[in-house]
Amino acid sequence: MPRRAASDLPIDEFASHAPDRAIGFEAGTFEEIELPASGWAHRHTFYEIIYVAGGQGEHVIDSASYPVRPATLYFMRPGQVHFWRYEAPPSGFLIVFTEEFMRMQGSDENVHRDLRMLHSLAQTHELPLEGPHAQTMLALIRSIIDEYQVAAEGYWSVLQAYMHVLLTRAMRLAPPAAGLTHVGRAETLARQFADLVMRRRNGDQSVRAYSDALGVTPGHLAEIVMQVSGRRPSEIIREAQLLEAKRLLLHTDKTIAQVAYELGFKDSAYFGRFFKREAGSTPGDFKRLARAESDRPVDHAVHLRAVADPADR
DNA sequence: TATCGCCCCCGCCAAT
DNA sequence: TCATTGGCGGGGGCGA
Numbered sequence: 001m002p003r004r005a006a007s008d009l010p011i012d013e014f015a016s017h018a019p020d021r022a023i024g025f026e027a028g029t030f031e032e033i034e035l036p037a038s039g040w041a042h043r044h045t046f047y048e049i050i051y052v053a054g055g056q057g058e059h060v061i062d063s064a065s066y067p068v069r070p071a072t073l074y075f076m077r078p079g080q081v082h083f084w085r086y087e088a089p090p091s092g093f094l095i096v097f098t099e100e101f102m103r104m105q106g107s108d109e110n111v112h113r114d115l116r117m118l119h120s121l122a123q124t125h126e127l128p129l130e131g132p133h134a135q136t137m138l139a140l141i142r143s144i145i146d147e148y149q150v151a152a153e154g155y156w157s158v159l160q161a162y163m164h165v166l167l168t169r170a171m172r173l174a175p176p177a178a179g180l181t182h183v184g185r186a187e188t189l190a191r192q193f194a195d196l197v198m199r200r201r202n203g204d205q206s207v208r209a210y211s212d213a214l215g216v217t218p219g220h221l222a223e224i225v226m227q228v229s230g231r232r233p234s235e236i237i238r239e240a241q242l243l244e245a246k247r248l249l250l251h252t253d254k255t256i257a258q259v260a261y262e263l264g265f266k267d268s269a270y271f272g273r274f275f276k277r278e279a280g281s282t283p284g285d286f287k288r289l290a291r292a293e294s295d296r297p298v299d300h301a302v303h304l305r306a307v308a309d310p311a312d313r
Numbered sequence: 314t315a316t317c318g319c320c321c322c323c324g325c326c327a328a329t
Numbered sequence: 330t331c332a333t334t335g336g337c338g339g340g341g342g343c344g345a
Contacts, residue, residue, distance in 0.1 A: 267324045272333055
């Protein structure tokens with residue numbers, strides 16, 4: 001697949017196919033949803049849950065590549081970069097929704113819990129489903145699509161309840177690393193910090209800038225973040241900078257200096273040392289190696305059959 | 314929450 | 330011109 005000349009990463013905004021029902025939610029098959037630019041690296045401003053039923057190729061998320069396998073769920077959060085490389089286009093179902101949709105629930109506690117599950121699942125990227133789990137999850141997704149398409153009285157609250165069930169069941173199947181820790185004020189602050197770090201991709205990346213934005217002292221933020229995650233705020237910021245640097249190096253044609261500037265580094269020479277320290281290679285080597293890897297032909301050994309599903313025939 | 318001292322992160326500059 | 334490496338000093342981050 002040829003690489004698209006990319007001075008910047010395209011951003012998909014949420015645009016409903018049914019604007020008369022502006023609830024920030026859509027669900028359907030790949031063909032029905034028709035997201036633009038899915039073959040090119042892009043970000044969205046919305047969440048996306050993907051159930052892959054068939055296809056042949058790879059799903060690239062940030063700088064990781066996953067062979068397309070039937071009965072696999074993918075969880076994408078806003079800001080993540082992804083695209084498909086395929087010989088046979090992926091088929092299955094998509095659920096796309098905005099954060100505003102999740103926040104339409106009445107209880108703040110439920111909203112926070114669902115968003116935390118979403119973010120946790122998005123960190124693991126893919127969730128292969130086995131045996132009966134694939135069947136029950138597929139049935140649930142079909143119910144969600146049906147509820148959305150019929151759009152009977154009060155359907156959006158039913159959709160939110162379904163989404164809560166989907167997320168909760170997915171969390172049960174996710175690896176333990178994706179599990180949630182205890183809920184409390186400390187955990188909420190730590191999550192707000194992590195969200196802000198993921199969202200703010202440029203500008204002042206000092207710990208103080210983040211603690212100011214969250215209305216706490218740097219010392220308090222450091223204590224809470226360490227207590228909840230076991231890591232220092234500066235480590236989490238650097239990790240996010242490294243992830244974003246890899247995205248830009250791999251998926252755009254920006255020079256190293258441009259990437260450095262975009263990430264808020266005032267000195268591209270220092271950015272080079274930062275990258276080598278954190279990633280183990282220079283930005284230039286990473287770009288060349290990663291691009292050579294992503295330009296190789298799709299692995300023919302990854303051959304799929306569509307999941308046998310009578311409702312699809 | 315404030316303070317202090319130490320470590321190393323970050324930015325500036327130069328060389329290749 | 331751009332990427333990489335290295336020296337160096339100030340100051341931010343973090344533990345006590």
